[in-house]
Amino acid sequence: MLSFCGQDRCSVDANGRLKLSPKVVADFTGKCGGQVVMHCLPEGAIAIYPEEIYLEMRRQETLPAAKAANSMVFRRSMRRFGAMSSPESISNQGRVTLPQAFREYAAVNPGSEVFVVGVEIGIEIWNTERWAEEIDRMNEHAREKGEREMAADLLPGDNIQ
Amino acid sequence: MLSFCGQDRCSVDANGRLKLSPKVVADFTGKCGGQVVMHCLPEGAIAIYPEEIYLEMRRQETLPAAKAANSMVFRRSMRRFGAMSSPESISNQGRVTLPQAFREYAAVNPGSEVFVVGVEIGIEIWNTERWAEEIDRMNEHAREKGEREMAADLLPGDNIQ
DNA sequence: GACTAAAATGGATTATAATGGATTAATATG
DNA sequence: CATATTAATCCATTATAATCCATTTTAGTC
Numbered sequence: 001m002l003s004f005c006g007q008d009r010c011s012v013d014a015n016g017r018l019k020l021s022p023k024v025v026a027d028f029t030g031k032c033g034g035q036v037v038m039h040c041l042p043e044g045a046i047a048i049y050p051e052e053i054y055l056e057m058r059r060q061e062t063l064p065a066a067k068a069a070n071s072m073v074f075r076r077s078m079r080r081f082g083a084m085s086s087p088e089s090i091s092n093q094g095r096v097t098l099p100q101a102f103r104e105y106a107a108v109n110p111g112s113e114v115f116v117v118g119v120e121i122g123i124e125i126w127n128t129e130r131w132a133e134e135i136d137r138m139n140e141h142a143r144e145k146g147e148r149e150m151a152a153d154l155l156p157g158d159n160i161q
Numbered sequence: 162m163l164s165f166c167g168q169d170r171c172s173v174d175a176n177g178r179l180k181l182s183p184k185v186v187a188d189f190t191g192k193c194g195g196q197v198v199m200h201c202l203p204e205g206a207i208a209i210y211p212e213e214i215y216l217e218m219r220r221q222e223t224l225p226a227a228k229a230a231n232s233m234v235f236r237r238s239m240r241r242f243g244a245m246s247s248p249e250s251i252s253n254q255g256r257v258t259l260p261q262a263f264r265e266y267a268a269v270n271p272g273s274e275v276f277v278v279g280v281e282i283g284i285e286i287w288n289t290e291r292w293a294e295e296i297d298r299m300n301e302h303a304r305e306k307g308e309r310e311m312a313a314d315l316l317p318g319d320n321i322q
Numbered sequence: 323g324a325c326t327a328a329a330a331t332g333g334a335t336t337a338t339a340a341t342g343g344a345t346t347a348a349t350a351t352g
Numbered sequence: 353c354a355t356a357t358t359a360a361t362c363c364a365t366t367a368t369a370a371t372c373c374a375t376t377t378t379a380g381t382c
Contacts, residue, residue, distance in 0.1 A: 042303035069218035086167035
């Protein structure tokens with residue numbers, strides 16, 4: 001069964017909460033019992049991952065205290081992940097509260113329409129305009145990459161087909 | 162599960178005290194029973210760590226007396242950590258008093274709004290403007306890094322995906 | 323060493339925001 | 353077209369943060 005796929009358009013309520021579709025809620029409850037981690041991405045969207053997925057992302061850090069004492073780069077990395085992540089849970093009505101600082105960061109205002117996008121390991125919440133731009137960016141990149149691949153295929157050498 | 166995450170905006174009272182959110186208080190009481198160490202960072206913010214985390218940061222310094230006798234660099238390091246750190250405790254209403262010298266250093270004035278930021282091993286108290294700048298700095302770095310990664314992905318060679 | 327003033331501490335109150343449930347509206351399905 | 357399902361709104365309740373006030377402690381002065 002495919003998890004965390006597709007796109008939903010839905011609205012953020014007056015209190016900054018989002019009602020997730022039954023499909024998405026089922027994906028989360030199946031994976032982590034509704035315990036999720038919200039995380040602000042540099043792309044300008046809010047990712048929501050099952051807790052175990054997020055822990056896997058952060059498992060690498062050993063002896064964090066000793067490193068933090070001596071390295072500003074390391075402190076900044078801890079600060080980014082700490083400040084930009086927050087554990088949340090999905091309510092029994094399928095709602096999640098988006099922390100205010102995250103909403104501002106992602107331009108997701110109470111009362112506005114957003115896109116809920118599946119990313120296979122979780123979902124992302126996008127401001128509508130930003131999502132349209134992101135689609136363009138993804139497509140432009142894929143097209144450019146394809147063009148280059150075609151050009152390279154014209155050159156002599158060991159070809160794939 | 163996840164400790165010391167997210168961002169809170171809150172205000173410093175007339176006496177230079179800060180009320181921490183119940184979540185943060187729970188993180189501290191779980192780790193160290195409310196015994197914390199405040200520490201001024203070169204970044205211009207006040208860090209608050211559980212006592213054991215701070216001890217872990219400083220445990221690496223072996224034979225300090227012998228080193229201090231011969232090294233100005235070492236004396237200065239000891240002096241910095243000594244002068245810029247102070248043990249405090251969280252009251253049963255979840256309040257902490259910020260030492261006056263630390264408040265001045267971090268531009269955290271009585272009556273002002275600050276950001277309480279989770280950094281995974283503890284929290285940091287930021288002056289509002291400085292925090293906005295720090296976010297910009299972190300994002301600018303992440304964005305630049307992402308751009309370079311995207312550019313590299315266009316080049317021929319063994320790609321990740 | 324005692325008294326006074328200032329500051330710091332702890333607790334209680336009030337105002338604001340967040341939460342959960344229920345109702346209504348909209349959409350999709352048969 | 354009727355029904356079922358889902359989304360959105362509204363409202364009551366709870367929880368939280370900020371302010372205020374009383375008490376205690378500390379420092380300074382006589």
